Amino acid sequence: MRILLVGATGTLGGSVLEVLRGRGHDVVTASRKGSDVPVDITQAGSIQEMYEQVGTVDALASCAGSVPWLPFSELSRQDVLDGIGGKVLSQVELVRQGLARVTGSFTLITGVLARDQLRTGTVAALANGAVEAFVRAAAIELTQRINAVSPTIFTESADHYGDLFAGFEPVPVRQAAGGYVRSIEGHQTGRIYEIG
Ligand SMILES: NC(=O)c1ccc[n+]([C@@H]2O[C@H](COP(=O)([O-])OP(=O)(O)OC[C@H]3O[C@@H](n4cnc5c(N)ncnc54)[C@H](OP(=O)(O)O)[C@@H]3O)[C@@H](O)[C@H]2O)c1
Numbered sequence: 001m002r003i004l005l006v007g008a009t010g011t012l013g014g015s016v017l018e019v020l021r022g023r024g025h026d027v028v029t030a031s032r033k034g035s036d037v038p039v040d041i042t043q044a045g046s047i048q049e050m051y052e053q054v055g056t057v058d059a060l061a062s063c064a065g066s067v068p069w070l071p072f073s074e075l076s077r078q079d080v081l082d083g084i085g086g087k088v089l090s091q092v093e094l095v096r097q098g099l100a101r102v103t104g105s106f107t108l109i110t111g112v113l114a115r116d117q118l119r120t121g122t123v124a125a126l127a128n129g130a131v132e133a134f135v136r137a138a139a140i141e142l143t144q145r146i147n148a149v150s151p152t153i154f155t156e157s158a159d160h161y162g163d164l165f166a167g168f169e170p171v172p173v174r175q176a177a178g179g180y181v182r183s184i185e186g187h188q189t190g191r192i193y194e195i196g
Contacts (some may be wrong), residue, residue, distance in 0.1 A: 001104065003184065004050075004057045006030045006041060006094065007064030011156050012109065012173055016063055019177040020184070028054050031064065041065075041090035044097070051101045058104040059184045062091050065109050065131075067124045069164075075123065083123035088130045095138065095146065105145040107183040108135060110192065112152040118164060132192050139190025146189055149179035152196030171196035 003020055007013040008029035020027050029035035030050055039050040041064055065087035068079045091108045098106060113121045114128035128150065135148045153165040154173040179193035 001058035001184065002026045002028070002056075003059045003061060004028050004030060004037075004054050004102075006039060006060070006062045007109075009034045010063055011154060012151075012176055013063035015173040015177040016061060016180045019174065019181060020061075023181065023185075025184075028057070030054075041094060042085050044093055047093050047097050051097055055101070057102055059107065060094060060098050060102045060105075061107045061180050061184065062094055062109055063180075065091055065127070067127050069120045069124065071120055072122045080123055080126075083127050084130070087124075087127040088134070091131055092134055095142075099142070099144070102144055105147070105184055105189075106142075107180050108146070108148045110148045110150040112150065112168070112194075112196070114150060114192075115194070116152075116168075120164070135192065136190050142189075145183075145187070147183040147191045147193060149176055149183065149193045149195060151176040151179070151194075169196060 003025050005027050008017045009031045030037040030039045032040050037050050037053050040046040067083035067087050095106050110128040110131045113124040114132050138146050153168050153170045155170040156173050158170045176195045179195050
């Protein structure tokens with residue numbers, strides 16, 4: 001399959017790229033820097049330029065989406081908007097504009113905060129929950145399949161978050177990459193693949 005992978009240079013995206021290429025897929029990479037195609041998914045015009053440059057693909061896989069991590073009492077209205085813009089609107093826009101360009105499936109990224117709570121994680125929870133609700137609802141309207149991968153903390157990222165995820169069992173990022181394979185090569189739609 002020809003697959004457009006957004007966020008391909010990151011911890012998750014790098015593993016998804018390796019696994020998909022290892023399975024013989026033709027993967028076009030996208031991110032703000034260092035990929036085949038430049039894109040800033042917080043900008044609708046940038047997403048449009050990406051799709052125009054890449055053309056038709058069988059699948060769109062998103063491994064990008066950022067949110068602020070702060071105690072709720074310290075969050076500004078702008079922080080909340082940044083989280084929604086960075087992980088929710090950005091991925092919804094990848095799907096909205098991708099309707100005419102992606103023939104087979106969309107796979108979005110969420111995360112464990114949608115189902116498990118942490119201090120400083122309110123915007124992450126809000127964003128992940130919104131993306132998961134969107135995926136379930138969009139699945140009944142889209143002719144393409146659409147799923148989300150919702151991993152817990154990766155072994156490779158555990159140090160970065162210090163004690164924040166104390167007591168959570170990290171999973172190797174390659175396990176999350178397996179969720180993308182399941183979504184892209186499988187037949188299901190409207191599913192949230194919880195990893196870990
Ligand atoms: N790390 C974990 O343990 C973990 C666990 C569960 C869920 N997740 C979720 O998985 C996703 C990826 O996490 P990660 O740890 O792999 O992050 P990461 O290592 O920081 O990688 C993020 C990737 O997305 C790209 N990116 C970031 N902002 C972008 C934008 N506005 N437009 C286009 N590309 C953008 C980055 O490249 P550029 O900076 O060059 O654009 C990079 O390729 C996040 O949504 C995160 O919440 C992560």
